[in-house]
Amino acid sequence: MPSHYLAAETEYTFQVEVNPRQKGEPRRKKGTREFVTVTVRAVIYRDTEKQKRDAKHRQEAIEEVETALQELKGKLNKRNLKTQEACQQKVQEIFKGKPDMRRAYTVTVDTNQYGAVTLAWKKNEDANQELAKTDGIFVLLTNHPREKVDAADLLTRYRGRNDIEMSFRFLKGALDLNQIFLRKDGRVDAYCFLKVIGMFVINFAAWYLQKHGRIKLSPKKLQKEFGNTTLVEQRLQPFGIRRWIGTNITSPIETLVDLLRLPHPRILIELLNVPLDYGQIIDEWVKKYMAAT
Structure with missing residues:
Protein backbone atom coordinates (compact mmCIF):
# COMPACT_ATOMS: atom_id res chain seq x y z
CA MET A 1 0.00 0.00 0.00
CA PRO A 2 1.37 3.49 -0.83
CA SER A 3 3.02 5.26 2.11
CA HIS A 4 0.51 8.14 2.01
CA TYR A 5 -2.39 5.76 2.80
CA LEU A 6 -3.51 4.84 6.32
CA ALA A 7 -6.02 2.06 6.97
CA ALA A 8 -8.22 0.80 9.78
CA GLU A 9 -11.07 -1.67 9.65
CA THR A 10 -14.07 -3.07 11.46
CA GLU A 11 -16.80 -5.65 10.84
CA TYR A 12 -20.60 -5.48 10.76
CA THR A 13 -22.81 -8.54 11.18
CA PHE A 14 -26.51 -8.57 10.36
CA GLN A 15 -29.24 -10.95 9.27
CA VAL A 16 -30.87 -10.99 5.86
CA GLU A 17 -34.12 -12.79 5.13
CA VAL A 18 -34.03 -15.42 2.40
CA ASN A 19 -36.87 -14.99 -0.09
CA PRO A 20 -38.63 -12.13 1.74
CA ARG A 21 -42.39 -11.80 1.41
CA GLN A 22 -43.35 -9.76 -1.64
CA LYS A 23 -45.99 -7.06 -1.63
CA GLY A 24 -49.45 -8.64 -1.87
CA GLU A 25 -48.36 -12.08 -0.68
CA PRO A 26 -50.14 -13.56 2.36
CA ARG A 27 -48.33 -13.60 5.69
CA ARG A 28 -46.17 -16.64 6.25
CA LYS A 29 -46.55 -18.99 9.16
CA LYS A 30 -44.43 -18.40 12.21
CA GLY A 31 -41.14 -20.26 12.01
CA THR A 32 -41.14 -20.58 8.20
CA ARG A 33 -39.06 -17.47 7.55
CA GLU A 34 -35.38 -18.14 6.87
CA PHE A 35 -32.47 -15.82 7.62
CA VAL A 36 -28.78 -15.90 6.83
CA THR A 37 -26.06 -14.12 8.76
CA VAL A 38 -23.91 -11.78 6.69
CA THR A 39 -20.60 -10.31 7.85
CA VAL A 40 -19.17 -7.30 6.02
CA ARG A 41 -15.69 -5.86 6.47
CA ALA A 42 -15.46 -2.09 6.35
CA VAL A 43 -11.93 -0.89 5.60
CA ILE A 44 -11.50 2.84 6.25
CA TYR A 45 -8.69 4.49 4.30
CA ARG A 46 -7.20 7.94 4.67
CA ASP A 47 -5.18 9.31 1.77
CA THR A 48 -2.99 11.97 3.40
CA GLU A 49 -2.27 13.60 0.04
CA THR A 134 -13.44 13.36 6.86
CA ASP A 135 -10.78 14.88 4.58
CA GLY A 136 -9.12 12.21 2.46
CA ILE A 137 -11.28 9.41 3.89
CA PHE A 138 -13.14 6.73 1.94
CA VAL A 139 -14.52 3.32 2.91
CA LEU A 140 -14.43 0.02 1.02
CA LEU A 141 -16.88 -2.76 1.92
CA THR A 142 -16.04 -6.39 1.20
CA ASN A 143 -16.92 -9.93 2.24
CA HIS A 144 -13.35 -11.17 1.66
CA PRO A 145 -11.79 -12.41 4.93
CA ARG A 146 -8.79 -10.46 6.20
CA GLU A 147 -6.57 -13.55 6.00
CA LYS A 148 -7.03 -13.78 2.21
CA VAL A 149 -7.33 -10.12 1.20
CA ASP A 150 -5.67 -7.56 3.45
CA ALA A 151 -6.24 -3.80 3.31
CA ALA A 152 -3.39 -3.21 0.83
CA ASP A 153 -4.59 -5.93 -1.57
CA LEU A 154 -8.18 -4.69 -1.35
CA LEU A 155 -7.06 -1.18 -2.30
CA THR A 156 -5.11 -2.53 -5.28
CA ARG A 157 -8.14 -4.47 -6.50
CA TYR A 158 -10.41 -1.47 -6.08
CA ARG A 159 -8.09 0.82 -8.03
CA GLY A 160 -7.84 -1.76 -10.82
CA ARG A 161 -11.64 -1.89 -11.02
CA ASN A 162 -11.67 1.73 -12.21
CA ASP A 163 -9.49 0.77 -15.19
CA ILE A 164 -11.92 -2.03 -16.08
CA GLU A 165 -14.89 0.37 -15.92
CA MET A 166 -13.04 2.87 -18.12
CA SER A 167 -12.41 0.12 -20.67
CA PHE A 168 -16.07 -0.90 -20.71
CA ARG A 169 -17.17 2.71 -21.12
CA PHE A 170 -14.78 3.00 -24.06
CA LEU A 171 -15.99 -0.24 -25.67
CA LYS A 172 -19.64 0.77 -25.20
CA GLY A 173 -19.04 4.23 -26.64
CA ALA A 174 -19.85 5.48 -30.11
CA LEU A 175 -17.65 4.38 -32.99
CA ASP A 176 -15.38 7.10 -34.31
CA LEU A 177 -16.34 6.85 -37.99
CA ASN A 178 -15.07 9.00 -40.81
CA GLN A 179 -17.53 10.51 -43.27
CA ILE A 180 -17.09 8.18 -46.22
CA PHE A 181 -19.68 7.60 -48.93
CA LEU A 182 -19.46 3.82 -49.41
CA ARG A 183 -22.61 3.39 -51.55
CA LYS A 184 -23.25 -0.27 -50.65
CA ASP A 185 -24.50 -1.75 -47.37
CA GLY A 186 -21.87 -4.49 -47.42
CA ARG A 187 -19.07 -1.94 -47.54
CA VAL A 188 -20.60 -0.04 -44.61
CA ASP A 189 -20.79 -3.28 -42.60
CA ALA A 190 -17.17 -4.11 -43.42
CA TYR A 191 -16.01 -0.62 -42.46
CA CYS A 192 -17.86 -0.75 -39.11
CA PHE A 193 -16.48 -4.25 -38.45
CA LEU A 194 -12.92 -3.01 -38.95
CA LYS A 195 -13.61 -0.11 -36.58
CA VAL A 196 -14.91 -2.52 -33.91
CA ILE A 197 -11.80 -4.70 -34.29
CA GLY A 198 -9.72 -1.52 -34.03
CA MET A 199 -11.44 -0.61 -30.74
CA PHE A 200 -10.54 -4.00 -29.27
CA VAL A 201 -6.95 -3.65 -30.46
CA ILE A 202 -6.63 -0.19 -28.90
CA ASN A 203 -8.16 -1.45 -25.64
CA PHE A 204 -5.66 -4.33 -25.54
CA ALA A 205 -2.78 -1.98 -26.38
CA ALA A 206 -3.73 0.39 -23.52
CA TRP A 207 -3.82 -2.52 -21.06
CA TYR A 208 -0.52 -3.95 -22.33
CA LEU A 209 1.22 -0.57 -22.16
CA GLN A 210 0.15 -0.08 -18.56
CA LYS A 211 1.11 -3.58 -17.44
CA HIS A 212 4.45 -3.98 -19.22
CA GLY A 213 5.45 -0.50 -20.32
CA ARG A 214 4.46 1.42 -17.18
CA ILE A 215 2.64 3.96 -19.37
CA LYS A 216 -0.92 4.65 -18.23
CA LEU A 217 -3.14 5.96 -21.02
CA SER A 218 -6.87 5.52 -21.42
CA PRO A 219 -7.95 3.82 -24.67
CA LYS A 220 -9.36 7.15 -25.83
CA LYS A 221 -6.04 8.97 -25.28
CA LEU A 222 -4.10 6.13 -26.90
CA GLN A 223 -6.43 6.31 -29.88
CA LYS A 224 -5.52 9.98 -30.17
CA GLU A 225 -1.81 9.05 -30.08
CA PHE A 226 -2.38 6.62 -32.96
CA GLY A 227 -4.36 9.24 -34.84
CA ASN A 228 -1.49 11.72 -34.58
CA THR A 229 0.78 9.36 -36.51
CA THR A 230 0.57 10.30 -40.16
CA LEU A 231 1.90 9.09 -43.51
CA VAL A 232 2.92 11.99 -45.74
CA GLU A 233 3.41 11.76 -49.48
CA GLN A 234 6.16 13.86 -51.07
CA ARG A 235 6.20 14.51 -54.81
CA LEU A 236 9.14 15.62 -56.92
CA GLN A 237 7.89 17.52 -59.95
CA PRO A 238 8.11 17.36 -62.93
CA PHE A 239 9.34 13.77 -62.65
CA GLY A 240 6.25 12.54 -60.78
CA ILE A 241 8.42 10.82 -58.15
CA ARG A 242 6.58 9.99 -54.94
CA ARG A 243 8.17 9.27 -51.57
CA TRP A 244 6.51 8.44 -48.26
CA ILE A 245 7.60 9.62 -44.82
CA GLY A 246 6.10 8.99 -41.37
CA THR A 247 5.54 11.79 -38.87
CA ASN A 248 4.56 12.07 -35.19
CA ILE A 249 5.61 8.56 -34.13
CA THR A 250 5.11 9.21 -30.41
CA SER A 251 6.80 7.63 -27.39
CA PRO A 252 3.86 5.32 -26.45
CA ILE A 253 3.86 3.91 -29.99
CA GLU A 254 7.64 3.38 -29.85
CA THR A 255 7.22 1.54 -26.52
CA LEU A 256 4.35 -0.59 -27.82
CA VAL A 257 6.33 -1.57 -30.92
CA ASP A 258 9.26 -2.68 -28.72
CA LEU A 259 7.06 -4.59 -26.25
CA LEU A 260 5.15 -6.51 -28.93
CA ARG A 261 8.26 -6.90 -31.12
CA LEU A 262 6.45 -5.43 -34.09
CA PRO A 263 8.13 -4.06 -37.22
CA HIS A 264 8.83 -0.39 -36.69
CA PRO A 265 6.56 1.95 -38.71
CA ARG A 266 9.64 3.51 -40.29
CA ILE A 267 10.70 0.10 -41.67
CA LEU A 268 7.27 -0.40 -43.22
CA ILE A 269 7.46 3.05 -44.77
CA GLU A 270 10.91 2.33 -46.20
CA LEU A 271 9.50 -0.82 -47.80
CA LEU A 272 7.05 1.40 -49.64
CA ASN A 273 9.95 3.46 -50.94
CA VAL A 274 12.20 0.53 -51.99
CA PRO A 275 10.65 -0.05 -55.45
CA LEU A 276 11.49 3.52 -56.44
CA ASP A 277 14.41 3.65 -58.92
CA TYR A 278 15.09 7.36 -59.12
CA GLY A 279 17.71 7.05 -61.88
CA GLN A 280 15.40 5.09 -64.16
CA ILE A 281 12.52 7.50 -63.51
CA ILE A 282 14.67 10.54 -64.37
CA ASP A 283 16.08 8.84 -67.52
CA GLU A 284 12.60 8.03 -68.76
CA TRP A 285 11.49 11.60 -68.13
CA VAL A 286 14.52 13.00 -70.03
CA LYS A 287 13.79 10.75 -73.02
CA LYS A 288 10.14 11.85 -73.12
CA TYR A 289 11.13 15.49 -72.73
CA MET A 290 13.73 15.29 -75.51
CA ALA A 291 11.31 13.47 -77.80
CA ALA A 292 8.70 16.15 -77.24
CA THR A 293 11.13 18.95 -78.09
Whole structure:
Protein backbone atom coordinates (compact mmCIF):
# COMPACT_ATOMS: atom_id res chain seq x y z
CA MET A 1 0.00 0.00 0.00
CA PRO A 2 1.37 3.49 -0.83
CA SER A 3 3.02 5.26 2.11
CA HIS A 4 0.51 8.14 2.01
CA TYR A 5 -2.39 5.76 2.80
CA LEU A 6 -3.51 4.84 6.32
CA ALA A 7 -6.02 2.06 6.97
CA ALA A 8 -8.22 0.80 9.78
CA GLU A 9 -11.07 -1.67 9.65
CA THR A 10 -14.07 -3.07 11.46
CA GLU A 11 -16.80 -5.65 10.84
CA TYR A 12 -20.60 -5.48 10.76
CA THR A 13 -22.81 -8.54 11.18
CA PHE A 14 -26.51 -8.57 10.36
CA GLN A 15 -29.24 -10.95 9.27
CA VAL A 16 -30.87 -10.99 5.86
CA GLU A 17 -34.12 -12.79 5.13
CA VAL A 18 -34.03 -15.42 2.40
CA ASN A 19 -36.87 -14.99 -0.09
CA PRO A 20 -38.63 -12.13 1.74
CA ARG A 21 -42.39 -11.80 1.41
CA GLN A 22 -43.35 -9.76 -1.64
CA LYS A 23 -45.99 -7.06 -1.63
CA GLY A 24 -49.45 -8.64 -1.87
CA GLU A 25 -48.36 -12.08 -0.68
CA PRO A 26 -50.14 -13.56 2.36
CA ARG A 27 -48.33 -13.60 5.69
CA ARG A 28 -46.17 -16.64 6.25
CA LYS A 29 -46.55 -18.99 9.16
CA LYS A 30 -44.43 -18.40 12.21
CA GLY A 31 -41.14 -20.26 12.01
CA THR A 32 -41.14 -20.58 8.20
CA ARG A 33 -39.06 -17.47 7.55
CA GLU A 34 -35.38 -18.14 6.87
CA PHE A 35 -32.47 -15.82 7.62
CA VAL A 36 -28.78 -15.90 6.83
CA THR A 37 -26.06 -14.12 8.76
CA VAL A 38 -23.91 -11.78 6.69
CA THR A 39 -20.60 -10.31 7.85
CA VAL A 40 -19.17 -7.30 6.02
CA ARG A 41 -15.69 -5.86 6.47
CA ALA A 42 -15.46 -2.09 6.35
CA VAL A 43 -11.93 -0.89 5.60
CA ILE A 44 -11.50 2.84 6.25
CA TYR A 45 -8.69 4.49 4.30
CA ARG A 46 -7.20 7.94 4.67
CA ASP A 47 -5.18 9.31 1.77
CA THR A 48 -2.99 11.97 3.40
CA GLU A 49 -2.27 13.60 0.04
CA LYS A 50 -5.98 13.83 -0.74
CA GLN A 51 -6.50 15.11 2.80
CA LYS A 52 -4.39 18.15 1.94
CA ARG A 53 -6.23 18.65 -1.36
CA ASP A 54 -9.63 18.42 0.36
CA ALA A 55 -8.58 21.01 2.94
CA LYS A 56 -7.36 23.32 0.18
CA HIS A 57 -10.59 22.93 -1.82
CA ARG A 58 -12.68 23.62 1.28
CA GLN A 59 -10.72 26.81 2.00
CA GLU A 60 -11.22 27.91 -1.61
CA ALA A 61 -14.95 27.22 -1.27
CA ILE A 62 -15.08 29.28 1.94
CA GLU A 63 -13.37 32.21 0.23
CA GLU A 64 -15.75 31.92 -2.72
CA VAL A 65 -18.81 31.96 -0.43
CA GLU A 66 -17.47 34.89 1.61
CA THR A 67 -16.85 36.91 -1.57
CA ALA A 68 -20.31 36.12 -2.94
CA LEU A 69 -22.03 37.09 0.33
CA GLN A 70 -20.09 40.36 0.50
CA GLU A 71 -21.09 41.20 -3.08
CA LEU A 72 -24.72 40.35 -2.34
CA LYS A 73 -24.68 42.55 0.77
CA GLY A 74 -23.52 45.50 -1.32
CA LYS A 75 -26.44 45.05 -3.75
CA LEU A 76 -29.25 44.89 -1.17
CA ASN A 77 -32.23 47.24 -1.48
CA LYS A 78 -31.37 48.01 -5.10
CA ARG A 79 -33.25 47.06 -8.24
CA ASN A 80 -34.59 43.51 -7.81
CA LEU A 81 -33.15 42.93 -4.31
CA LYS A 82 -35.61 45.01 -2.29
CA THR A 83 -37.44 42.08 -0.62
CA GLN A 84 -36.44 39.33 1.80
CA GLU A 85 -37.67 36.69 -0.64
CA ALA A 86 -35.44 37.96 -3.45
CA CYS A 87 -32.43 38.06 -1.13
CA GLN A 88 -33.11 34.55 0.20
CA GLN A 89 -33.29 33.31 -3.38
CA LYS A 90 -29.84 34.78 -4.07
CA VAL A 91 -28.47 33.16 -0.91
CA GLN A 92 -29.78 29.79 -2.09
CA GLU A 93 -28.04 30.32 -5.43
CA ILE A 94 -24.74 31.02 -3.64
CA PHE A 95 -24.94 27.74 -1.71
CA LYS A 96 -26.36 25.68 -4.59
CA GLY A 97 -24.29 22.53 -5.04
CA LYS A 98 -22.32 23.27 -1.85
CA PRO A 99 -24.04 21.27 0.94
CA ASP A 100 -20.88 21.30 3.08
CA MET A 101 -20.70 25.09 2.92
CA ARG A 102 -24.40 25.32 3.82
CA ARG A 103 -23.62 23.40 7.01
CA ALA A 104 -20.62 25.62 7.74
CA TYR A 105 -22.58 28.90 7.57
CA THR A 106 -25.56 30.41 9.33
CA VAL A 107 -27.11 33.09 7.11
CA THR A 108 -29.82 35.46 8.32
CA VAL A 109 -31.97 37.59 6.01
CA ASP A 110 -34.08 40.16 7.88
CA THR A 111 -35.38 43.73 7.77
CA ASN A 112 -34.36 46.62 10.02
CA GLN A 113 -36.54 49.23 11.72
CA TYR A 114 -36.76 51.19 8.47
CA GLY A 115 -37.97 48.20 6.44
CA ALA A 116 -34.68 47.77 4.58
CA VAL A 117 -33.44 44.24 3.89
CA THR A 118 -30.38 43.18 5.91
CA LEU A 119 -28.01 40.28 5.47
CA ALA A 120 -25.77 38.73 8.13
CA TRP A 121 -23.82 35.50 8.30
CA LYS A 122 -21.65 33.58 10.70
CA LYS A 123 -19.22 30.78 10.01
CA ASN A 124 -19.85 27.68 12.10
CA GLU A 125 -16.36 26.67 13.21
CA ASP A 126 -17.61 23.46 14.86
CA ALA A 127 -19.20 22.29 11.59
CA ASN A 128 -16.04 23.23 9.73
CA GLN A 129 -13.92 21.13 12.09
CA GLU A 130 -16.32 18.21 11.66
CA LEU A 131 -15.95 18.45 7.88
CA ALA A 132 -12.15 18.46 8.25
CA LYS A 133 -12.30 15.10 10.06
CA THR A 134 -13.44 13.36 6.86
CA ASP A 135 -10.78 14.88 4.58
CA GLY A 136 -9.12 12.21 2.46
CA ILE A 137 -11.28 9.41 3.89
CA PHE A 138 -13.14 6.73 1.94
CA VAL A 139 -14.52 3.32 2.91
CA LEU A 140 -14.43 0.02 1.02
CA LEU A 141 -16.88 -2.76 1.92
CA THR A 142 -16.04 -6.39 1.20
CA ASN A 143 -16.92 -9.93 2.24
CA HIS A 144 -13.35 -11.17 1.66
CA PRO A 145 -11.79 -12.41 4.93
CA ARG A 146 -8.79 -10.46 6.20
CA GLU A 147 -6.57 -13.55 6.00
CA LYS A 148 -7.03 -13.78 2.21
CA VAL A 149 -7.33 -10.12 1.20
CA ASP A 150 -5.67 -7.56 3.45
CA ALA A 151 -6.24 -3.80 3.31
CA ALA A 152 -3.39 -3.21 0.83
CA ASP A 153 -4.59 -5.93 -1.57
CA LEU A 154 -8.18 -4.69 -1.35
CA LEU A 155 -7.06 -1.18 -2.30
CA THR A 156 -5.11 -2.53 -5.28
CA ARG A 157 -8.14 -4.47 -6.50
CA TYR A 158 -10.41 -1.47 -6.08
CA ARG A 159 -8.09 0.82 -8.03
CA GLY A 160 -7.84 -1.76 -10.82
CA ARG A 161 -11.64 -1.89 -11.02
CA ASN A 162 -11.67 1.73 -12.21
CA ASP A 163 -9.49 0.77 -15.19
CA ILE A 164 -11.92 -2.03 -16.08
CA GLU A 165 -14.89 0.37 -15.92
CA MET A 166 -13.04 2.87 -18.12
CA SER A 167 -12.41 0.12 -20.67
CA PHE A 168 -16.07 -0.90 -20.71
CA ARG A 169 -17.17 2.71 -21.12
CA PHE A 170 -14.78 3.00 -24.06
CA LEU A 171 -15.99 -0.24 -25.67
CA LYS A 172 -19.64 0.77 -25.20
CA GLY A 173 -19.04 4.23 -26.64
CA ALA A 174 -19.85 5.48 -30.11
CA LEU A 175 -17.65 4.38 -32.99
CA ASP A 176 -15.38 7.10 -34.31
CA LEU A 177 -16.34 6.85 -37.99
CA ASN A 178 -15.07 9.00 -40.81
CA GLN A 179 -17.53 10.51 -43.27
CA ILE A 180 -17.09 8.18 -46.22
CA PHE A 181 -19.68 7.60 -48.93
CA LEU A 182 -19.46 3.82 -49.41
CA ARG A 183 -22.61 3.39 -51.55
CA LYS A 184 -23.25 -0.27 -50.65
CA ASP A 185 -24.50 -1.75 -47.37
CA GLY A 186 -21.87 -4.49 -47.42
CA ARG A 187 -19.07 -1.94 -47.54
CA VAL A 188 -20.60 -0.04 -44.61
CA ASP A 189 -20.79 -3.28 -42.60
CA ALA A 190 -17.17 -4.11 -43.42
CA TYR A 191 -16.01 -0.62 -42.46
CA CYS A 192 -17.86 -0.75 -39.11
CA PHE A 193 -16.48 -4.25 -38.45
CA LEU A 194 -12.92 -3.01 -38.95
CA LYS A 195 -13.61 -0.11 -36.58
CA VAL A 196 -14.91 -2.52 -33.91
CA ILE A 197 -11.80 -4.70 -34.29
CA GLY A 198 -9.72 -1.52 -34.03
CA MET A 199 -11.44 -0.61 -30.74
CA PHE A 200 -10.54 -4.00 -29.27
CA VAL A 201 -6.95 -3.65 -30.46
CA ILE A 202 -6.63 -0.19 -28.90
CA ASN A 203 -8.16 -1.45 -25.64
CA PHE A 204 -5.66 -4.33 -25.54
CA ALA A 205 -2.78 -1.98 -26.38
CA ALA A 206 -3.73 0.39 -23.52
CA TRP A 207 -3.82 -2.52 -21.06
CA TYR A 208 -0.52 -3.95 -22.33
CA LEU A 209 1.22 -0.57 -22.16
CA GLN A 210 0.15 -0.08 -18.56
CA LYS A 211 1.11 -3.58 -17.44
CA HIS A 212 4.45 -3.98 -19.22
CA GLY A 213 5.45 -0.50 -20.32
CA ARG A 214 4.46 1.42 -17.18
CA ILE A 215 2.64 3.96 -19.37
CA LYS A 216 -0.92 4.65 -18.23
CA LEU A 217 -3.14 5.96 -21.02
CA SER A 218 -6.87 5.52 -21.42
CA PRO A 219 -7.95 3.82 -24.67
CA LYS A 220 -9.36 7.15 -25.83
CA LYS A 221 -6.04 8.97 -25.28
CA LEU A 222 -4.10 6.13 -26.90
CA GLN A 223 -6.43 6.31 -29.88
CA LYS A 224 -5.52 9.98 -30.17
CA GLU A 225 -1.81 9.05 -30.08
CA PHE A 226 -2.38 6.62 -32.96
CA GLY A 227 -4.36 9.24 -34.84
CA ASN A 228 -1.49 11.72 -34.58
CA THR A 229 0.78 9.36 -36.51
CA THR A 230 0.57 10.30 -40.16
CA LEU A 231 1.90 9.09 -43.51
CA VAL A 232 2.92 11.99 -45.74
CA GLU A 233 3.41 11.76 -49.48
CA GLN A 234 6.16 13.86 -51.07
CA ARG A 235 6.20 14.51 -54.81
CA LEU A 236 9.14 15.62 -56.92
CA GLN A 237 7.89 17.52 -59.95
CA PRO A 238 8.11 17.36 -62.93
CA PHE A 239 9.34 13.77 -62.65
CA GLY A 240 6.25 12.54 -60.78
CA ILE A 241 8.42 10.82 -58.15
CA ARG A 242 6.58 9.99 -54.94
CA ARG A 243 8.17 9.27 -51.57
CA TRP A 244 6.51 8.44 -48.26
CA ILE A 245 7.60 9.62 -44.82
CA GLY A 246 6.10 8.99 -41.37
CA THR A 247 5.54 11.79 -38.87
CA ASN A 248 4.56 12.07 -35.19
CA ILE A 249 5.61 8.56 -34.13
CA THR A 250 5.11 9.21 -30.41
CA SER A 251 6.80 7.63 -27.39
CA PRO A 252 3.86 5.32 -26.45
CA ILE A 253 3.86 3.91 -29.99
CA GLU A 254 7.64 3.38 -29.85
CA THR A 255 7.22 1.54 -26.52
CA LEU A 256 4.35 -0.59 -27.82
CA VAL A 257 6.33 -1.57 -30.92
CA ASP A 258 9.26 -2.68 -28.72
CA LEU A 259 7.06 -4.59 -26.25
CA LEU A 260 5.15 -6.51 -28.93
CA ARG A 261 8.26 -6.90 -31.12
CA LEU A 262 6.45 -5.43 -34.09
CA PRO A 263 8.13 -4.06 -37.22
CA HIS A 264 8.83 -0.39 -36.69
CA PRO A 265 6.56 1.95 -38.71
CA ARG A 266 9.64 3.51 -40.29
CA ILE A 267 10.70 0.10 -41.67
CA LEU A 268 7.27 -0.40 -43.22
CA ILE A 269 7.46 3.05 -44.77
CA GLU A 270 10.91 2.33 -46.20
CA LEU A 271 9.50 -0.82 -47.80
CA LEU A 272 7.05 1.40 -49.64
CA ASN A 273 9.95 3.46 -50.94
CA VAL A 274 12.20 0.53 -51.99
CA PRO A 275 10.65 -0.05 -55.45
CA LEU A 276 11.49 3.52 -56.44
CA ASP A 277 14.41 3.65 -58.92
CA TYR A 278 15.09 7.36 -59.12
CA GLY A 279 17.71 7.05 -61.88
CA GLN A 280 15.40 5.09 -64.16
CA ILE A 281 12.52 7.50 -63.51
CA ILE A 282 14.67 10.54 -64.37
CA ASP A 283 16.08 8.84 -67.52
CA GLU A 284 12.60 8.03 -68.76
CA TRP A 285 11.49 11.60 -68.13
CA VAL A 286 14.52 13.00 -70.03
CA LYS A 287 13.79 10.75 -73.02
CA LYS A 288 10.14 11.85 -73.12
CA TYR A 289 11.13 15.49 -72.73
CA MET A 290 13.73 15.29 -75.51
CA ALA A 291 11.31 13.47 -77.80
CA ALA A 292 8.70 16.15 -77.24
CA THR A 293 11.13 18.95 -78.09
